[in-house]
Amino acid sequence: MDLRRLASFLAVAEEGHFGRAAARLFLSPPAVTAHVQQLERELGVPLFERAPVRLTPAGHRFLGHARGLVDAANAAITDMADLAEHSGTLRVGVMGHGSAELTPAVISAFRHLRPQVRLTLEALTFTEHTSALLEHRVDVAFVRPAVTDERVTVDVLTTEARIVVIPAHSELAAAGELRLADVLDLPFVALPPHTPRPFTDYLYFTEARGGEAPRPGPDHAVTPQEVLMSVAAGRGAGSALSSFARFYRWPGTVCVPVVDAPWDHSVLATRTGDRDPHVQLFRGLARSLAPRFASGAGPGGAHPLGGQQDDRDQRDHHADAGTAPGGAVSD
Numbered sequence: 001m002d003l004r005r006l007a008s009f010l011a012v013a014e015e016g017h018f019g020r021a022a023a024r025l026f027l028s029p030p031a032v033t034a035h036v037q038q039l040e041r042e043l044g045v046p047l048f049e050r051a052p053v054r055l056t057p058a059g060h061r062f063l064g065h066a067r068g069l070v071d072a073a074n075a076a077i078t079d080m081a082d083l084a085e086h087s088g089t090l091r092v093g094v095m096g097h098g099s100a101e102l103t104p105a106v107i108s109a110f111r112h113l114r115p116q117v118r119l120t121l122e123a124l125t126f127t128e129h130t131s132a133l134l135e136h137r138v139d140v141a142f143v144r145p146a147v148t149d150e151r152v153t154v155d156v157l158t159t160e161a162r163i164v165v166i167p168a169h170s171e172l173a174a175a176g177e178l179r180l181a182d183v184l185d186l187p188f189v190a191l192p193p194h195t196p197r198p199f200t201d202y203l204y205f206t207e208a209r210g211g212e213a214p215r216p217g218p219d220h221a222v223t224p225q226e227v228l229m230s231v232a233a234g235r236g237a238g239s240a241l242s243s244f245a246r247f248y249r250w251p252g253t254v255c256v257p258v259v260d261a262p263w264d265h266s267v268l269a270t271r272t273g274d275r276d277p278h279v280q281l282f283r284g285l286a287r288s289l290a291p292r293f294a295s296g297a298g299p300g301g302a303h304p305l306g307g308q309q310d311d312r313d314q315r316d317h318h319a320d321a322g323t324a325p326g327g328a329v330s331d
Contacts (some may be wrong), residue, residue: 009062
């Protein structure tokens, strides 16, 4: 039985509303509806009355079973996570190019200080903004923008200007700089419906649009490479932090600064309350090394953060972080 369907069923049962359940799960309402419908077909009974949304007698009967199944799965995940912790493994998730040059510097410093720890890297798609971390598939994650979820703690690592990625043959490509008014009407590469809202809002400059969706291009993308292929073919536009231009040079595309767009962050995300010593050392190294790679503060020095920003005393990391070799970091 698919645990995603069970999670959607429980969220709808507890929220009494498909839309609120979708927001809670970082899914689209159609995805949650599809999960419930698939579960109903699998069980052969209706679980909800739709107007208003409430459990049917079969739904009430199934509720305890669903909770038990999900609790058992979570217990298994926690048990395996504890096993991974004690076996000396740190799993690092990286979305795109992470926090630019800082990402390999932190990894190198950690490997120098903890050579006995098995460190693995996992590439994250746009849809895994938080899910890989919350599902215990990774222990730390370099993502953007800042996460707005109390289950996740963020350490802001870089604060960067914004750019758009457009076809080289576009009329805007020759411009040295653009403004939001120039780019909001571009057709943007589409994201899957279950992409977390913070990432969607970031990519599409949603605040500048007054909450409106962009004009969609014909292609969907979940990685920078897919965005670039679509842009090079003249089928859409994308957006990114300014460091993107240093890491992704793609024929047929041009990166142009958007000078009046608010600056945004790359962050290191961890599970709130995770006291694993490997995680804490990695966080301490990232925070200690970040100033060497700083891209500058936003207008007025403002750093608007989402999620839970951890401001606890970092003195317990300074001794370890301070012993990182100078050769592990370079500008």
